[in-house]
Amino acid sequence: MDDKLSFYNTLTRKIEQFIPNEDGKVSMYTCGPTVYHYAHIGNLRCYIMEDLLEKTLRYIGYDVKRVMNITDVGHLSSDADTGEDKMLKGAKREHKTVMEIAKYYTDAFFNDCAKLNIKIPEIVEPATNCIPEFIHMIEELLNKGYAYESGGNIYFDTAKLSEYHVFSSQNEKEMLVGARDDVEEDVNKKSKSDFVLWFTKSKFDAQELKWDSPWGLGYPGWHIECSCISIKHLGENIDIHCGGVDNIFPHHTNEIAQSEAYLGHPWCYYWFHVHHLNDKSGKISKSKGDFLTVQLLESKGYDPLVYRLFCLQSHYRKPLEFSYDVLDNMSAAYDKLVKKIGTLDKSGEVQQDKFEKYKRRFEIAVCDDLNSAMAITVLYNMLKADISDATKYALAEDFDKVLSLNLTTAHAAKEAENGIEAELEQYILAKIDERSAAKKAKDFAKADAIRAELLEKGIVLEDTREGVKWKKA
């Protein structure tokens, strides 16, 4: 395998050829969801594009080991260590325990991933599984002089680093403005940019989950979990670390600070960041009532893979604006595309030379800073080309290892679903006729039994002036 993939490395601020630390192997870490609510489709854009990166690496022959955390403690309502714990907020909102909330929304996240064909990393670790590891790392940071105790909390001492703002040339003041949300002064900190590693004193003392530690009963800060979980499973160096652009500061900046202070050497070589999905009013958030989720899209009749196509049609480094109009166009394009592929005659010969030619074009597109839109153009061009149906089908199947749009199976699945729907309708209409006949014969018990039988199957009958109508319950 030659090193043919290039993508934008936030650390060096340029598009770089990817060269892993160990030949043929890639270690990859992904910041997982904070499981206090459903993921919105903006969060899922991030995971779709990270999935694209992982699948591209696999496509070109790398063996990828990928780890993701689940944030079930420590992420406060502001990324700058202030505000209430998001998990606790979620638990209060739903009158449940924090662990119940975490379980429910972790499952919901995996469900969304399955619907969007996002591969779940082989190692997924909830933060609450790793408290002893966090404590060990914080102890080491204290021993090495990179952390201090103040007002009951343990802080990372950013002044001990030769460079803290590794991702940007912006000065500290500007970065703190970028820290967003309700940035409050913490009088315990020696410097504004210091951050909490372990809390024992918080304004929000109702914190449900607390653990014993050498510094008293408390809970970890958010940033420590990703450093620790990454080092636990991937060792002292990682090739790629991923997340949304909002994670660059302070989360990833702080991860680098504490990981490198702990390890005593550079830690991660490539930082991959996905830009945000916005709606017309700005950044998509979970606080705006009926926020955009996969379930919402499904309830409006959209196939979740149409949203995946929508994301793949735009570049991961550009902000993307969501609109139902564009999604409608995508939906029509998706149906046409999978119909075209699903009706190809795959029985003939695969023309090997043509297969290689288009495979190469596809590979060049995805390896060019993950240009998924160009890769889809290659797919369309290939489908129009003068090559055998069997070659087209084999290529679509091959490209789908990266695109994951169910290119070869979606049409048959849709047809089968339509077939089932048609069969169901026939059955219901026959039952309605049977019920009408029973009513005419004044056999009301039988008529009621038919209505009850349909209701049990989720079908509601309505007697109207125009006749009997039915709907799904």
Ligand code: AMP
């Ligand atoms: P969270 O569950 O808040 O920890 O976020 C999960 C992931 O989604 C993180 O990598 C965030 O950077 C990313 N993210 C948050 N908001 C958006 C958005 N509007 N568009 C794309 N990614 C986002």
Ligand code: ZN
């Ligand atoms: Zn993280």
